[in-house]
Amino acid sequence: MGEFKVHRVRFFNYVPSGIRCVAYNNQSNRLAVSRTDGTVEIYNLSANYFQEKFFPGHESRATEALCWAEGQRLFSAGLNGEIMEYDLQALNIKYAMDAFGGPIWSMAASPSGSQLLVGCEDGSVKLFQITPDKIQFERNFDRQKSRI
Secondary structure, rough: OOOOOOOOOOOOOOOOEEEEEEEEEEEOOOOEEEEEEOOOOEEEOOOOEEEEEEOOOOOOOOOOEEEEEEEOOEEEEEEOOEEEEEOOOOOOOEEEEEOOOOOEEEEEOOOOOOOEEEEOOOOEEEEEEOOOEEEEEEEOOOOOOOOO
């Protein structure tokens, strides 16, 4: 018999997590992806589409909305009723703030990136001013009969 080369392979069970929402930042060409297990991933689309940053998740922190504001600031909101800002340098959550409207279903930034709007379970739309350190509640719009 001849000489044989042995190649050993160990497989693992990769269980991908579904995507819940995405947000694209056209200034920095980055894509933020929120998964069903609560993780948030940031992909750099300008350099061969690679995963640049990763924020580990928790199943109790289901993210329903992602939003980029003021260029490089990433915000998320979810069914726990909190708005969170991510620290992209330290790779952790910078702060979490309760919106006082129940679960948050939608979120958008103004075109200038200086204001943040969230749609809540109680039918209200809340406007927040984005300051250099945090966000600050500015006003509450009229309530609707169902969630926003």
